[in-house]
Amino acid sequence: xxxxxxxxxxxxxxxxxxxxxxxxxxxxxxxxxxxxxxxxxxxxxxxxxxxxxxxxxxxxxxxxxxxxxxxxxxxxxxxxxxxxxxxxxxxxxxxxxxxxxxxxxxxxxxxxxxxxxxxxxxxxxxxxxxxxxxxxxxxxxxxxxxxxxxxxxxxxxxxxxxxxxxxxxxxxxxxxxxxxxxxxxxxxxxxxxxxxxxxxxxxxxxxxxxxxxxxxxxxxxxxxxxxxxxxxxxxxxxxxxxxxxxxxxxxxxxxx
Ligand code: CO8
Numbered sequence: 001x002x003x004x005x006x007x008x009x010x011x012x013x014x015x016x017x018x019x020x021x022x023x024x025x026x027x028x029x030x031x032x033x034x035x036x037x038x039x040x041x042x043x044x045x046x047x048x049x050x051x052x053x054x055x056x057x058x059x060x061x062x063x064x065x066x067x068x069x070x071x072x073x074x075x076x077x078x079x080x081x082x083x084x085x086x087x088x089x090x091x092x093x094x095x096x097x098x099x100x101x102x103x104x105x106x107x108x109x110x111x112x113x114x115x116x117x118x119x120x121x122x123x124x125x126x127x128x129x130x131x132x133x134x135x136x137x138x139x140x141x142x143x144x145x146x147x148x149x150x151x152x153x154x155x156x157x158x159x160x161x162x163x164x165x166x167x168x169x170x171x172x173x174x175x176x177x178x179x180x181x182x183x184x185x186x187x188x189x190x191x192x193x194x195x196x197x198x199x200x201x202x203x204x205x206x207x208x209x210x211x212x213x214x215x216x217x218x219x220x221x222x223x224x225x226x227x228x229x230x231x232x233x234x235x236x237x238x239x240x241x242x243x244x245x246x247x248x249x250x251x252x253x254x255x256x
Contacts (some may be wrong), residue, residue, distance in 0.1 A: 050206030068113025117146030
């Protein structure tokens with residue numbers, strides 16, 4: 001894969017693309033340059049038919065996922081920049097979220113602000129038991145701007161989400177796991193990465209078409225009302241059943 005300044009991308013187990021955040025000087029603070037690199041790496045994985053699943057992680061030396069949007073960078077934006085949304089790259093968050101292939105976030109240390117929001121753009125979050133999460137933006141006098149008022153609320157439930165975004169308090173991995181923000185907890189970074197790779201390996205053995213359609217259908221449950229979400233689900237189900245009957249399912253199935 002391509003080489004980057006703030007992230008590292010590598011291929012694992014043939015079909016898994018590992019994207020590691022690597023901006024040690026500022027705890028992986030997410031400047032637009034970092035987000036654009038992430039976006040580039042995800043799009044490259046999407047367009048590579050060999051790759052079936054993506055892991056987004058911090059890096060081994062750093063022991064944090066990301067401490068949020070780059071505060072120092074945000075301070076360089078003038079009022080005019082903000083008004084014209086110049087240099088803010090708000091659309092990049094959406095592009096990251098719209099990655100077609102399944103994304104597993106492997107989160108250790110801290111996932112704060114934009115870091116927590118980046119993890120929530122992924123499909124499955126795994127974390128170490130000591131990870132702390134939070135949306136501390138309110139302490140800076142701003143609001144969570146990378147989906148934190150929306151996705152966070154859907155996941156945590158209104159009352160607790162409101163408490164957390166209005167106080168900026170951090171919360172631990174056990175609560176994150178109990179509320180469904182995190183799918184599974186691991187003792188340490190090594191276990192976490194082994195778990196993420198094993199999960200990605202299992203997912204990458206499934207039919208790519210069924211995986212893509214399942215991801216879209218699940219995500220649509222957050223976008224739309226139940227009725228149209230169910231319609232999408234049914235349309236994909238019928239399409240998939242028809243394809244497999246006509247022998248036009250993906251080649252993996254035919255091989256077996
Ligand atoms: N941005 C820029 N630099 C950062 C950030 C950040 N978010 N977090 C840490 N750093 C830098 C520090 O400034 C420090 O740099 P230096 O050595 O040059 O002073 C270095 O990283 C190490 O940090 P600390 O010395 O503070 O390390 P500690 O272990 O003492 O503390 C903390 C770690 C608790 C994570 C602390 O650094 C902290 O509170 N960081 C800020 C956390 C925060 O407020 N995050 C939310 C940011 S706002 C946000 O994410 C909004 C999203 C909006 C999306 C839309 C954008 C356009």
